[in-house]
Amino acid sequence: MSTGTAQAQNGTAAAAGAAPDVVCAVRDLVKTYPAVRGRRGAPALPETRANDGVSLDVRRGEIFGLLGPNGAGKSTLVRQLTGLMRPDSGAVTLLGHDLVRHPGRASRLLAYLGQESTALDELTVALAAETTGRLRGLDVRSARAARDAVLEELGLTAIAGRPLKKLSGGQRRLACFATALVGERPVLVLDEPTTGMDPVARRAVWAAVDRRRAQHGATVLLVTHNVIEAETVLDRVAVIDQGKVIACDTPAALKARVSGEVRLELVWREAAPLAVPEVARLRDRAVESGRRWVLRLAPDEARAAVASVTGGPAFAALDDFTLATPSLEDVYLALGGKTKGLVKS
């Protein structure tokens, strides 16, 4: 018993002061986009603070996630970590290198998979991978060997001769992911890598990532707005909302913060039967979107609510209901996340 506690404390201490094992340290990062003057057809945009004092530590060998809805500032953060953008203020240290002072070094420390494939669209899968390898500093022979190995690993050999443009969205994404793997790097930065992929391709991506972690101790920084993916693959996750990190922990620990709650979703046939007093009372605590209500309740409250809507007059108006344990989306909302747009699939 006492040993267990001691170990737990040790663990916490190690986690808190994990300085020696931090691969990427971000401190007080601020990035503001200037206001855009309105043009005909394009409304004026006020000055936007995309990153507002972001601090986080990514540890060696972990899959660290940045989770947040579109426009939360994830991509802006990643662009500063990859040397594509300079912060207004703050510090970024990657493997001991100051990336604010030397943004050019990022390309020699990490591999980046962005959201766009414009540069590769008209190349064949094989040539895209080989060229990227060569531009990552490999000589012709090693670039070809790495290309063949990666395409084989991801099951892309059969379509190696086809241009990316002619592939489906998921296949194209997988081909872009392949280019990120050619020429090993200790850090992988992946911006929504599995967008549009089928489950087979997703599994190939995560298997490839795991192999690099096991064999080379690679660290992965993953940008996602997919809650399910975040819960299954991430070791730790920073929840980002409106340019700020609102929480950072393991998915399980984050969910434990809202473990006292369950989520009840009610779908009404047409309109909610507000004449029923129990339903009228629930309305105050519901987030409504059309005929769908989402409620976060304590377990016994939820049980009572289910009993009241499934029995009695309200049941006639009820189309469907689900009762679920909290997801990272609930964490996001419970922490005060304001924007909708997290994906559950």
Place this chain on the structure above:
Amino acid sequence: MSDRTTGAARAALAPDAPPTPAPQAVPAGDTPARAQAGQPAPLAPAARFFPSLAAVYRAQLSRARVARIPLLFVATFQSVGIMILMRGVVDGGSEARAVVAGSSVLVVAFVALNLLAQYFGQLRAGGGLDHYATLPVPPASVVLGAAAAYASFTLPGTLVTAVFGCLLFGLPLSGLWILAAVVPLAGAALAGLGAALGLLAPRQELATLAGQLGMSAALLLGVLPAERMPAVIVWARDLLPSTYGVEAFARTFEASPDWAAVVFDLGVCAAVGVLSLTVATWAYRRAAVR
């Protein structure tokens, strides 16, 4: 203690063999972790200039397989069409030479200036530059590789146009070897200009517009015989780099060409090429890190 003794004994017995496997036995994460505690991790080597230039060139060249029609054919059809039109107006002599030379160089202007400006504009707007910017590749390799590829795309079209033009206007085919110098030099000048326009234009549409205007200028000022134009337009014509490629090519049709003038014209193309490619490389650097 015992460990150390064994290690020392082993080392004494076979000084080479045992120490090598020892570091490998350490978990993969350990070695970099130690480096992290003290010194920054080693940087992977950057790509060198010529190998990455070759890689970019080869990749760009392969795009012709997918985008064959715009890159190789449209410009040729346009130039051939213009020559057929002009055949009704021009009978021969210096005007015919100017039309054939102008139409041939117009292929270079269309592909190297117009299409490359569009390509870089599109790459910049669509976030495609991020791909190159997150690879340790010298900016000049990307710009020169793309420019060289686009200049290469113009070669078959220029040849076809020139041969067709010579047959149409009854000019000798013997002078066409000069294209081996005109295409790369005018190509460098116009591709550099196209790349710079594409990378400097604040919006994609403006890059496209600038490329189109540049090509229209090359069309109007290069193909139409200069003798019939007002002085102002002749000056404008002198400012356009494609003009010098046209002049150099047109001169070689003469019975006894003025070689000094040809070399001068090609020298202007080369100088503009160096200048515009330098500007384009600077513009790329600027566009890549915002």
